[in-house]
Amino acid sequence: MAFHSDISKTPPNADFLPRFDRILRKKQPGQAGYLFQRISRYAGVFLMWAAIIWTPIVGYLTSTPPSYTSHLSLILPGAGVSASVNIDNIGQASSYASSAFASNSISPTQTYKRLLRADRILDAAAASLQVHRNALPRPKVDLVDQTGLIHLEMTGASPQQAKDRAQAVLEAFFTEITALRTDDQLVREAGAVIAIEEYRDSVQATRLAVTSLQNETGFLSRDQFTAQVTENDTRYATLIKMRAQLEDKTAYVQALETALGLSPEYAARALDLYSDRQYLALVQEAAEKAADVSQARSRFGPRHPRMIKAQTAYDEAQRATFTKATAVTGLSSNQAAQLNLSQFGDRTTLLAELVRNAAERAGLDARYNTLNRRFSREKNRLERAAQAAAQLEDLQRDFQVAEAVFASAIARGQSSKVDVFASYPLVQVLENPSLPDAPSSPRTKIAIAAGVAATLMILLALSLGWVRRGLINWLIGLRKEQDLV
Structure with missing residues:
Protein backbone atom coordinates (compact mmCIF):
# COMPACT_ATOMS: atom_id res chain seq x y z
CA MET A 1 0.00 0.00 0.00
CA ALA A 2 2.82 2.33 0.79
CA PHE A 3 4.31 1.75 -2.64
CA HIS A 4 0.97 2.54 -4.23
CA SER A 5 0.74 5.69 -2.16
CA ASP A 6 4.14 6.92 -3.42
CA ILE A 7 3.09 6.41 -6.98
CA SER A 8 0.01 8.44 -6.49
CA LYS A 9 2.05 11.37 -5.11
CA THR A 10 4.28 11.56 -8.21
CA PRO A 11 2.97 14.16 -10.76
CA PRO A 12 2.05 12.70 -14.12
CA ASN A 13 4.64 13.02 -16.96
CA ALA A 14 7.28 14.18 -14.43
CA ASP A 15 10.16 12.56 -16.38
CA PHE A 16 9.15 14.33 -19.60
CA LEU A 17 8.94 17.84 -18.14
CA PRO A 18 12.53 18.80 -17.28
CA ARG A 19 12.94 21.71 -14.99
CA PHE A 20 14.97 24.79 -15.86
CA ASP A 21 17.64 23.91 -13.28
CA ARG A 22 18.19 20.57 -15.00
CA ILE A 23 19.25 22.41 -18.16
CA LEU A 24 21.66 24.70 -16.32
CA ARG A 25 23.12 22.00 -14.08
CA LYS A 26 26.11 20.44 -15.86
CA LYS A 27 25.75 16.73 -16.42
CA GLN A 28 28.49 14.25 -17.09
CA PRO A 29 28.69 12.17 -20.24
CA GLY A 30 26.58 9.08 -19.98
CA GLN A 31 24.05 10.68 -17.62
CA ALA A 32 20.42 10.95 -18.66
CA GLY A 33 19.66 14.24 -20.48
CA TYR A 34 23.31 15.02 -21.18
CA LEU A 35 22.88 15.24 -24.96
CA PHE A 36 19.72 17.36 -24.69
CA GLN A 37 21.41 19.69 -22.23
CA ARG A 38 24.44 20.13 -24.49
CA ILE A 39 22.35 20.79 -27.61
CA SER A 40 20.25 23.34 -25.72
CA ARG A 41 23.36 25.14 -24.47
CA TYR A 42 24.97 25.35 -27.96
CA ALA A 43 21.67 26.48 -29.53
CA GLY A 44 21.34 29.27 -26.98
CA VAL A 45 24.88 30.50 -27.68
CA PHE A 46 24.25 30.38 -31.44
CA LEU A 47 20.97 32.32 -31.13
CA MET A 48 22.63 34.94 -28.93
CA TRP A 49 25.46 35.56 -31.43
CA ALA A 50 23.05 35.45 -34.38
CA ALA A 51 21.01 38.19 -32.72
CA ILE A 52 24.18 40.23 -32.11
CA ILE A 53 25.20 39.89 -35.78
CA TRP A 54 21.89 40.29 -37.61
CA THR A 55 20.19 42.93 -35.48
CA PRO A 56 22.47 45.81 -36.64
CA ILE A 57 22.47 44.46 -40.21
CA VAL A 58 18.68 44.41 -40.38
CA GLY A 59 18.54 47.83 -38.75
CA TYR A 60 21.04 49.21 -41.30
CA LEU A 61 19.14 47.78 -44.27
CA THR A 62 15.70 48.94 -43.09
CA SER A 63 16.53 52.38 -41.67
CA THR A 64 19.24 53.71 -44.01
CA PRO A 65 17.75 55.79 -46.89
CA PRO A 66 19.00 54.88 -50.38
CA SER A 67 21.93 56.91 -51.71
CA TYR A 68 23.21 57.04 -55.29
CA THR A 69 26.74 57.89 -56.45
CA SER A 70 27.65 59.50 -59.79
CA ALA A 192 54.70 94.91 -71.91
CA VAL A 193 51.99 97.40 -72.94
CA ILE A 194 54.11 100.61 -72.86
CA ALA A 195 56.99 99.28 -74.97
CA ILE A 196 54.59 97.79 -77.49
CA GLU A 197 52.84 101.16 -77.92
CA GLU A 198 56.14 102.87 -78.81
CA TYR A 199 57.02 100.24 -81.40
CA ARG A 200 53.50 100.47 -82.80
CA ASP A 201 53.86 104.21 -83.47
CA SER A 202 57.09 103.60 -85.40
CA VAL A 203 55.52 100.86 -87.49
CA GLN A 204 52.45 103.00 -88.17
CA ALA A 205 54.56 105.89 -89.54
CA THR A 206 56.49 103.60 -91.87
CA ARG A 207 53.30 101.89 -93.01
CA LEU A 208 51.71 105.22 -93.95
CA ALA A 209 54.69 106.03 -96.17
CA VAL A 210 54.49 102.62 -97.87
CA THR A 211 50.73 102.94 -98.38
CA SER A 212 51.09 106.38 -99.93
CA LEU A 213 53.65 105.15 -102.46
CA GLN A 214 51.55 102.06 -103.21
CA ASN A 215 48.57 104.24 -104.03
CA GLU A 216 50.71 106.35 -106.35
CA THR A 217 52.30 103.46 -108.24
CA GLY A 218 49.58 100.80 -108.06
CA PHE A 219 52.14 98.22 -106.90
CA LEU A 220 51.87 96.42 -103.57
CA SER A 221 55.49 95.27 -103.57
CA ARG A 222 58.65 95.03 -105.63
CA ASP A 223 57.88 91.38 -106.20
CA GLN A 224 54.62 92.35 -107.84
CA PHE A 225 56.49 94.63 -110.29
CA THR A 226 59.00 91.87 -111.03
CA ALA A 227 56.18 89.39 -111.56
CA GLN A 228 54.45 91.74 -113.98
CA VAL A 229 57.68 92.27 -115.95
CA THR A 230 58.16 88.50 -116.13
CA GLU A 231 54.55 88.04 -117.19
CA ASN A 232 54.93 90.63 -119.96
CA ASP A 233 58.12 88.93 -121.18
CA THR A 234 56.25 85.66 -121.27
CA ARG A 235 53.48 87.38 -123.17
CA TYR A 236 56.01 88.58 -125.77
CA ALA A 237 57.36 85.05 -126.22
CA THR A 238 53.80 83.80 -126.66
CA LEU A 239 53.21 86.59 -129.17
CA ILE A 240 56.17 85.47 -131.28
CA LYS A 241 55.01 81.86 -131.23
CA MET A 242 51.46 82.90 -132.09
CA ARG A 243 52.73 84.97 -135.02
CA ALA A 244 54.50 81.95 -136.46
CA GLN A 245 51.35 79.84 -136.01
CA LEU A 246 49.28 82.52 -137.76
CA GLU A 247 51.65 82.60 -140.72
CA ASP A 248 51.56 78.79 -141.01
CA LYS A 249 47.78 78.71 -140.83
CA THR A 250 47.45 81.50 -143.45
CA ALA A 251 49.75 79.67 -145.88
CA TYR A 252 47.78 76.43 -145.42
CA VAL A 253 44.44 78.15 -146.07
CA GLN A 254 45.78 79.85 -149.18
CA ALA A 255 47.02 76.51 -150.50
CA LEU A 256 43.57 74.97 -150.02
CA GLU A 257 41.91 77.93 -151.76
CA THR A 258 44.23 77.53 -154.73
CA ALA A 259 43.65 73.78 -154.91
CA LEU A 260 39.84 74.04 -154.71
CA GLY A 261 39.44 77.29 -156.61
CA LEU A 262 37.02 78.47 -153.92
CA SER A 263 37.19 80.91 -151.09
CA PRO A 264 36.29 79.77 -147.55
CA GLU A 265 32.91 81.50 -147.86
CA TYR A 266 32.02 79.62 -151.10
CA ALA A 267 33.34 76.40 -149.55
CA ALA A 268 30.96 76.86 -146.60
CA ARG A 269 28.03 77.41 -149.01
CA ALA A 270 29.01 74.29 -150.94
CA LEU A 271 29.00 72.28 -147.72
CA ASP A 272 25.53 73.59 -146.98
CA LEU A 273 24.43 72.25 -150.37
CA TYR A 274 26.06 68.88 -149.78
CA SER A 275 24.10 68.48 -146.56
CA ASP A 276 20.68 69.27 -148.13
CA ARG A 277 18.78 66.07 -149.05
CA GLN A 278 16.40 67.74 -151.52
CA TYR A 279 19.28 69.32 -153.39
CA LEU A 280 21.09 66.00 -153.58
CA ALA A 281 17.92 64.38 -154.94
CA LEU A 282 17.72 67.09 -157.62
CA VAL A 283 21.38 66.56 -158.49
CA GLN A 284 20.72 62.83 -158.82
CA GLU A 285 17.73 63.49 -161.05
CA ALA A 286 19.78 65.90 -163.22
CA ALA A 287 22.45 63.23 -163.58
CA GLU A 288 19.83 60.72 -164.72
CA LYS A 289 18.46 63.26 -167.25
CA ALA A 290 21.99 63.89 -168.53
CA ALA A 291 22.36 60.15 -169.11
CA ASP A 292 19.11 60.15 -171.11
CA VAL A 293 20.41 63.02 -173.24
CA SER A 294 23.63 61.15 -173.95
CA GLN A 295 21.71 58.03 -174.94
CA ALA A 296 19.34 59.99 -177.21
CA ARG A 297 22.22 61.84 -178.85
CA SER A 298 23.85 58.56 -179.74
CA ARG A 299 20.68 57.31 -181.46
CA PHE A 300 18.91 60.40 -182.83
CA GLY A 301 19.73 63.70 -184.41
CA PRO A 302 19.57 67.06 -182.66
CA ARG A 303 16.06 67.83 -184.03
CA HIS A 304 14.56 64.47 -183.25
CA PRO A 305 11.54 64.72 -180.92
CA ARG A 306 13.02 62.28 -178.39
CA MET A 307 16.28 64.22 -178.42
CA ILE A 308 14.46 67.47 -177.90
CA LYS A 309 12.34 65.92 -175.11
CA ALA A 310 15.43 64.54 -173.31
CA GLN A 311 17.26 67.86 -173.59
CA THR A 312 14.24 69.77 -172.29
CA ALA A 313 13.94 67.45 -169.27
CA TYR A 314 17.64 67.87 -168.54
CA ASP A 315 17.43 71.68 -168.75
CA GLU A 316 14.46 71.73 -166.35
CA ALA A 317 16.37 69.49 -163.91
CA GLN A 318 19.36 71.84 -164.08
CA ARG A 319 17.18 74.90 -163.46
CA ALA A 320 15.58 73.18 -160.49
CA THR A 321 19.03 72.37 -159.18
CA PHE A 322 20.22 75.98 -159.51
CA THR A 323 16.99 77.27 -157.97
CA LYS A 324 17.45 74.99 -154.93
CA ALA A 325 21.16 75.95 -154.67
CA THR A 326 20.20 79.64 -154.69
CA ALA A 327 17.59 79.06 -151.95
CA VAL A 328 20.01 77.08 -149.72
CA THR A 329 23.14 79.23 -150.14
CA GLY A 330 21.55 82.63 -150.56
CA LEU A 331 23.74 83.28 -153.63
CA SER A 332 22.63 84.41 -157.06
CA SER A 333 22.12 81.90 -159.85
CA ASN A 334 25.43 82.81 -161.46
CA GLN A 335 27.30 82.50 -158.15
CA ALA A 336 25.62 79.20 -157.42
CA ALA A 337 26.55 77.99 -160.91
CA GLN A 338 30.21 78.69 -160.11
CA LEU A 339 30.18 76.00 -157.46
CA ASN A 340 31.33 72.63 -158.72
CA LEU A 341 28.22 70.71 -157.77
CA SER A 342 29.06 67.42 -159.36
CA GLN A 343 32.09 66.35 -157.30
CA PHE A 344 31.73 64.69 -153.89
CA GLY A 345 33.86 62.41 -151.66
CA ASP A 346 37.35 63.75 -151.13
CA ARG A 347 36.36 67.18 -152.39
CA THR A 348 33.82 67.45 -149.56
CA THR A 349 36.56 66.65 -147.05
CA LEU A 350 38.81 69.33 -148.54
CA LEU A 351 35.99 71.88 -148.42
CA ALA A 352 35.39 71.09 -144.74
CA GLU A 353 39.12 71.35 -144.05
CA LEU A 354 39.23 74.75 -145.79
CA VAL A 355 36.30 76.07 -143.74
CA ARG A 356 37.71 74.78 -140.44
CA ASN A 357 41.22 76.15 -141.00
CA ALA A 358 39.86 79.49 -142.17
CA ALA A 359 37.90 79.77 -138.91
CA GLU A 360 40.97 78.82 -136.87
CA ARG A 361 43.04 81.40 -138.76
CA ALA A 362 40.46 84.11 -137.98
CA GLY A 363 40.44 83.21 -134.28
CA LEU A 364 44.21 83.08 -134.11
CA ASP A 365 44.48 86.44 -135.84
CA ALA A 366 42.06 88.02 -133.33
CA ARG A 367 43.98 86.57 -130.39
CA TYR A 368 47.26 87.77 -131.84
CA ASN A 369 46.03 91.32 -132.30
CA THR A 370 44.54 91.46 -128.79
CA LEU A 371 47.70 90.06 -127.21
CA ASN A 372 49.90 92.44 -129.21
CA ARG A 373 47.96 95.48 -128.05
CA ARG A 374 48.11 94.32 -124.43
CA PHE A 375 51.84 93.69 -124.65
CA SER A 376 52.53 97.17 -125.99
CA ARG A 377 50.36 98.80 -123.34
CA GLU A 378 51.98 96.86 -120.47
CA LYS A 379 55.46 97.54 -121.77
CA ASN A 380 54.92 101.30 -121.74
CA ARG A 381 53.37 101.22 -118.26
CA LEU A 382 56.17 99.11 -116.71
CA GLU A 383 58.85 101.39 -118.17
CA ARG A 384 57.26 104.37 -116.44
CA ALA A 385 56.84 102.50 -113.08
CA ALA A 386 60.37 101.08 -112.76
CA GLN A 387 61.75 103.91 -110.60
CA ALA A 388 58.71 104.00 -108.33
CA ALA A 389 59.00 100.24 -107.79
CA ALA A 390 62.61 100.66 -106.62
CA GLN A 391 61.53 103.33 -104.10
CA LEU A 392 58.75 101.07 -102.89
CA GLU A 393 61.23 98.26 -102.28
CA ASP A 394 63.37 100.53 -100.05
CA LEU A 395 60.39 101.69 -98.04
CA GLN A 396 59.11 98.15 -97.61
CA ARG A 397 62.49 97.02 -96.34
CA ASP A 398 62.39 99.77 -93.70
CA PHE A 399 58.87 98.72 -92.82
CA GLN A 400 59.91 95.08 -92.42
CA VAL A 401 62.67 96.06 -90.01
CA ALA A 402 60.30 98.19 -87.93
CA GLU A 403 57.65 95.48 -88.04
CA ALA A 404 60.15 92.82 -87.01
CA VAL A 405 61.16 94.83 -83.95
CA PHE A 406 57.51 95.42 -83.12
CA ALA A 407 56.62 91.76 -83.63
CA SER A 408 59.52 90.64 -81.47
CA ALA A 409 58.36 92.92 -78.67
CA ILE A 410 54.83 91.63 -78.94
CA ALA A 411 56.06 88.04 -79.06
CA ARG A 412 58.13 88.53 -75.92
CA GLY A 413 55.28 90.21 -74.08
CA GLN A 414 52.47 88.04 -75.40
CA SER A 415 54.17 84.67 -75.85
CA SER A 416 52.39 83.46 -72.78
CA LYS A 417 49.13 83.76 -74.71
CA VAL A 418 50.27 81.00 -77.01
CA ASP A 419 49.93 78.51 -74.20
CA VAL A 420 47.11 79.33 -71.80
CA PHE A 421 47.91 76.16 -69.87
CA ASN A 432 31.17 62.30 -68.12
CA PRO A 433 29.06 62.19 -64.94
CA SER A 434 27.34 58.83 -64.90
CA LEU A 435 23.69 58.14 -64.17
CA PRO A 436 23.76 55.41 -61.49
CA ASP A 437 21.41 52.51 -62.08
CA ALA A 438 21.58 51.13 -58.53
CA PRO A 439 21.96 52.74 -55.10
CA SER A 440 25.43 52.78 -53.61
CA SER A 441 24.03 52.78 -50.08
CA PRO A 442 22.75 50.75 -48.33
CA ARG A 443 24.80 47.94 -49.79
CA THR A 444 22.39 45.07 -49.30
CA LYS A 445 24.50 42.34 -50.87
CA ILE A 446 27.63 43.26 -48.91
CA ALA A 447 25.70 43.49 -45.63
CA ILE A 448 24.00 40.13 -46.15
CA ALA A 449 27.26 38.55 -47.25
CA ALA A 450 28.99 39.87 -44.12
CA GLY A 451 26.17 38.55 -41.93
CA VAL A 452 26.28 35.14 -43.61
CA ALA A 453 30.06 35.01 -43.24
CA ALA A 454 29.87 35.93 -39.54
CA THR A 455 27.13 33.34 -39.02
CA LEU A 456 29.22 30.66 -40.68
CA MET A 457 32.18 31.58 -38.48
CA ILE A 458 29.97 31.19 -35.36
CA LEU A 459 28.79 27.80 -36.61
CA LEU A 460 32.40 26.79 -37.24
CA ALA A 461 33.42 27.86 -33.74
CA LEU A 462 30.53 25.97 -32.15
CA SER A 463 31.34 22.90 -34.24
CA LEU A 464 34.92 22.96 -32.96
CA GLY A 465 33.60 23.30 -29.42
CA TRP A 466 31.27 20.36 -29.94
CA VAL A 467 34.02 17.98 -31.05
CA ARG A 468 36.72 19.28 -28.70
CA ARG A 469 36.38 16.44 -26.14
CA GLY A 470 36.73 13.65 -28.73
CA LEU A 471 39.61 15.48 -30.38
CA ILE A 472 41.42 15.92 -27.05
CA ASN A 473 40.93 12.26 -26.14
CA TRP A 474 42.25 11.20 -29.53
CA LEU A 475 45.35 13.35 -29.09
CA ILE A 476 45.94 11.97 -25.56
CA GLY A 477 45.61 8.40 -26.80
CA LEU A 478 47.98 9.09 -29.64
CA ARG A 479 50.51 10.51 -27.18
CA LYS A 480 50.28 7.46 -24.91
CA GLU A 481 50.90 5.13 -27.84
CA GLN A 482 53.98 7.12 -28.77
CA ASP A 483 55.23 6.96 -25.16
CA LEU A 484 54.76 3.18 -25.05
CA VAL A 485 56.70 2.73 -28.25
Missing part, protein backbone atom coordinates in the same frame (compact mmCIF):
# COMPACT_ATOMS: atom_id res chain seq x y z
CA HIS A 71 31.19 59.00 -61.09
CA LEU A 72 33.25 61.14 -63.43
CA SER A 73 36.91 61.13 -64.47
CA LEU A 74 39.26 63.93 -65.50
CA ILE A 75 42.64 63.58 -67.20
CA LEU A 76 45.66 65.87 -67.54
CA PRO A 77 47.40 65.10 -70.87
CA GLY A 78 50.67 66.53 -69.52
CA ALA A 79 52.41 67.32 -72.85
CA GLY A 80 54.72 70.32 -73.18
CA VAL A 81 53.96 73.11 -75.69
CA SER A 82 56.40 75.28 -77.66
CA ALA A 83 55.80 78.27 -79.95
CA SER A 84 58.02 80.34 -82.24
CA VAL A 85 57.36 83.60 -84.13
CA ASN A 86 59.67 84.37 -87.07
CA ILE A 87 59.21 87.48 -89.29
CA ASP A 88 61.11 87.04 -92.57
CA ASN A 89 64.19 85.82 -90.69
CA ILE A 90 64.63 89.29 -89.16
CA GLY A 91 62.90 89.02 -85.82
CA GLN A 92 62.16 85.92 -83.82
CA ALA A 93 60.70 85.09 -80.43
CA SER A 94 60.12 81.70 -78.88
CA SER A 95 58.23 80.41 -75.88
CA TYR A 96 58.13 77.00 -74.26
CA ALA A 97 55.83 75.65 -71.61
CA SER A 98 57.10 72.60 -69.79
CA SER A 99 54.94 69.61 -69.12
CA ALA A 100 52.70 69.87 -66.09
CA PHE A 101 54.43 66.78 -64.65
CA ALA A 102 58.01 67.94 -65.34
CA SER A 103 58.52 69.22 -61.78
CA ASN A 104 58.63 66.86 -58.82
CA SER A 105 57.83 69.66 -56.38
CA ILE A 106 54.48 70.62 -57.94
CA SER A 107 51.67 68.20 -58.66
CA PRO A 108 48.88 69.61 -60.83
CA THR A 109 46.60 66.74 -59.88
CA GLN A 110 46.92 67.68 -56.20
CA THR A 111 46.23 71.31 -57.10
CA TYR A 112 43.08 70.39 -58.98
CA LYS A 113 42.02 68.03 -56.20
CA ARG A 114 42.15 70.90 -53.71
CA LEU A 115 40.28 73.13 -56.15
CA LEU A 116 37.55 70.52 -56.70
CA ARG A 117 36.95 70.35 -52.96
CA ALA A 118 37.24 74.11 -52.43
CA ASP A 119 34.34 75.99 -50.85
CA ARG A 120 33.94 78.39 -53.79
CA ILE A 121 33.45 75.45 -56.15
CA LEU A 122 30.75 74.03 -53.90
CA ASP A 123 29.19 77.48 -53.49
CA ALA A 124 29.01 77.94 -57.27
CA ALA A 125 27.63 74.41 -57.76
CA ALA A 126 24.98 74.97 -55.06
CA ALA A 127 23.99 78.28 -56.67
CA SER A 128 23.60 76.62 -60.08
CA LEU A 129 21.43 73.89 -58.50
CA GLN A 130 19.49 76.50 -56.49
CA VAL A 131 20.01 74.66 -53.20
CA HIS A 132 21.55 75.65 -49.90
CA ARG A 133 25.29 75.20 -49.56
CA ASN A 134 24.90 72.79 -46.61
CA ALA A 135 22.64 70.53 -48.69
CA LEU A 136 25.47 69.81 -51.12
CA PRO A 137 27.95 67.18 -49.89
CA ARG A 138 31.65 67.63 -50.50
CA PRO A 139 32.78 65.48 -53.45
CA LYS A 140 35.11 62.54 -52.99
CA VAL A 141 38.22 62.97 -55.13
CA ASP A 142 40.74 60.16 -55.74
CA LEU A 143 44.04 60.38 -57.61
CA VAL A 144 45.55 57.48 -59.52
CA ASP A 145 49.27 57.16 -58.81
CA GLN A 146 51.72 57.65 -61.69
CA THR A 147 48.94 58.92 -63.97
CA GLY A 148 47.10 62.16 -64.70
CA LEU A 149 43.70 60.70 -63.79
CA ILE A 150 41.34 62.32 -61.28
CA HIS A 151 38.25 60.39 -60.19
CA LEU A 152 35.35 62.27 -58.58
CA GLU A 153 32.29 60.85 -56.86
CA MET A 154 29.14 62.76 -55.91
CA THR A 155 26.22 61.33 -53.96
CA GLY A 156 22.51 62.13 -54.12
CA ALA A 157 19.13 60.92 -53.00
CA SER A 158 18.23 59.89 -56.58
CA PRO A 159 20.23 58.92 -59.68
CA GLN A 160 19.39 62.17 -61.47
CA GLN A 161 20.23 64.27 -58.41
CA ALA A 162 23.62 62.60 -58.09
CA LYS A 163 24.35 63.20 -61.79
CA ASP A 164 23.17 66.83 -61.59
CA ARG A 165 25.37 67.47 -58.58
CA ALA A 166 28.42 65.98 -60.30
CA GLN A 167 27.71 68.01 -63.45
CA ALA A 168 27.29 71.20 -61.41
CA VAL A 169 30.62 70.63 -59.63
CA LEU A 170 32.30 69.91 -62.98
CA GLU A 171 30.94 73.08 -64.62
CA ALA A 172 31.89 75.19 -61.60
CA PHE A 173 35.39 73.70 -61.71
CA PHE A 174 35.93 74.54 -65.37
CA THR A 175 34.49 78.02 -64.90
CA GLU A 176 36.93 78.65 -62.06
CA ILE A 177 39.86 77.26 -64.09
CA THR A 178 38.99 79.62 -66.95
CA ALA A 179 38.82 82.56 -64.59
CA LEU A 180 42.19 81.69 -63.06
CA ARG A 181 43.82 81.35 -66.49
CA THR A 182 42.35 84.68 -67.64
CA ASP A 183 43.63 86.44 -64.56
CA ASP A 184 47.06 84.87 -65.08
CA GLN A 185 47.17 86.13 -68.69
CA LEU A 186 46.16 89.66 -67.69
CA VAL A 187 48.87 89.89 -65.06
CA ARG A 188 51.56 88.64 -67.45
CA GLU A 189 50.76 90.98 -70.32
CA ALA A 190 50.37 94.15 -68.26
CA GLY A 191 54.13 94.87 -68.14
CA ALA A 422 51.33 77.24 -68.63
CA SER A 423 50.22 77.90 -65.05
CA TYR A 424 47.08 75.79 -65.01
CA PRO A 425 47.60 72.66 -67.14
CA LEU A 426 45.04 71.40 -69.61
CA VAL A 427 42.41 69.16 -68.05
CA GLN A 428 39.84 67.18 -70.05
CA VAL A 429 36.76 65.19 -69.18
CA LEU A 430 37.64 61.54 -69.71
CA GLU A 431 34.33 60.21 -68.36
